[in-house]
Amino acid sequence: MLLFPQKDEKATGTEQIFYILSERESVIGKLGQMLRLAGFTHVEPISKSLKGIKTLPLAAQARGIVIDVGNSLDPLEMILAIKTLVPRGIWCCVVGDKDAITLAQAYARHGLHYFYIDAEEDEFIQVVAAGNPIKKSRRAVNISVLGCKGGVGNTTIAYHLVNKIIQLRQMPTLFIQGKSGSHDLDLLFDKRMNQELMPVNKHLDLMCPQDGSLPQLKYETTEKYNFVIYEETANSADKEQLRQIIEHSSCLILTLDRSMSSIRVARQMIEINESINRAQRVPRRLLVCVSDSRPVSGDMLSVKDVQSLIDRKIDVVFPWQKSQLRASLFPLKQKVTPIDTLTQRVLGAPENARSFKLRFKTGRTGEI
Structure with a gap:
């Protein structure tokens, strides 16, 4: 490579x-x-x-x-x-x-x-x-986007997050899709994945490990990159592999919907993250996103219900739209979109609390 x-x-x-x-x-x-x-x-x-x-x-x-x-x-x-x-x-x-x-x-x-x-x-x-750095060189910002259920739009969210980071920072970025991902990076980026590392432009490379193994996210593999975004579906991935992903991440993003199956996986990932944090005492940011891949109905769990079940605040809600790829991430009527807010939080930028509250109402009073 x-x-x-x-x-x-x-x-x-x-x-x-x-x-x-x-x-x-x-x-x-x-x-x-x-x-x-x-x-x-x-x-x-x-x-x-x-x-x-x-x-x-x-x-x-x-x-x-x-x-x-x-x-x-x-x-x-x-x-x-x-x-x-x-x-x-x-x-x-x-x-x-x-x-x-x-x-x-x-x-x-x-x-x-x-x-x-x-x-x-x-x-x-x-x-x-x-001009000598300290022996321990600066690491990349390792961002792991883990879907807690198939079909929640995890790859789409990771794709737009990558593009937003490049747009804002214009720095070397590596986007890795794990073996349990959707395997559609070739369609998203219009690139034939005929090699393990595929350059897209001067700021972005793609990687799809062909043997399904976890890439080394700490050392020489990411030497040239400021950002490494790793996308994986957590509910079908190996538990030990997920633990390694979390250990190597500086920012962890969990994507779930309003179903009990995805909530169960999210709770498990949060518990693993807390266990690692207690053992290592290394700061690691955790962001939780609810992605509505279908219209919200009265018999579905509210955001408050989801927060209560995972015992944690929801950071961003991606509301359902007919055109999921663009509308839910870039709605025309919103100046600041959910993906903008997620990007700001990943980069550690401050955000306007009032606009955040207005932005993510999903039609059910008091959900955010």
């Missing part, structure tokens, strides 16, 4: 660009001076905060970026933003106002250096000049 990107020769320090992302002019001035004194003549400021930026305008000659997180004590939020914004081929480090060993350790676990901006100037320059 051609899963290893060709490495280009590095340009010299004077030809490459170093970026500084900070909303504070004092930090941009201080770091810029330090980088120029270290020999980097091309230093470009990006005068924004990490939380307030949707894309990073980095040139092809970018060598690295220094990100100012200020006095933030929430490294997980910052790490998710970095993973979804900074291409994995670009060197990155973090500076902040807090002199805390626990902060540095939290960033180090994700392959990022953290420097206390007021006391670690020498260490900062040494690491930046060397």
Whole structure:
């Protein structure tokens, strides 16, 4: 498999660009001076905060970026933003106002250096000049979309999620369909799957493991990708394989309908996820979606009923429409669609609570 990107020769320090992302002019001035004194003549400021930026305008000659997180004590939020914004081929480090060993350790676990901006100037320059990452490299954002029943539109939701992420982030993305999936990626992407790894465009590759085995989502297989989306039907997949998928995921999406059979599978997946979280103590986000593949009738379970049975809030509802592929995901009358909200939550972006409430009414009063 051609899963290893060709490495280009590095340009010299004077030809490459170093970026500084900070909303504070004092930090941009201080770091810029330090980088120029270290020999980097091309230093470009990006005068924004990490939380307030949707894309990073980095040139092809970018060598690295220094990100100012200020006095933030929430490294997980910052790490998710970095993973979804900074291409994995670009060197990155973090500076902040807090002199805390626990902060540095939290960033180090994700392959990022953290420097206390007021006391670690020498260490900062040494690491930046060397351009060496921490031994543990930045991993891709592994997103697993697991259908709790056949026919709930799991592949369609995963397909549109992939396209939305590419549209918003324009970063290398790998879409993997498991052996229990619908096996229709060739139709969705209009590509003949005549090899295990199929390029679609400059941002997207497809993978359908021909032997049905679980791809290695942690190491060399995903070295070039910022995002890896894995789609599988959970109710017919091997339990041990599902456990491995959850262990390797940073974001888990469960898709179910209003039937007891899918609710039973969803409860099982939630219990497995909670068991793994207790054992590993690794943060893993869980999103639950109800997908209505047929009209909602009075004798069907309400969203409140589903929430009560799985003992968890429903994050997104995909309402039934006659044309399931487009209408339920991109209804013309809605400015913000369910797939938009799901994408925002996967990427860790904030959303408007009021519009969320209005958006997902399904015709039954008080369901959301």
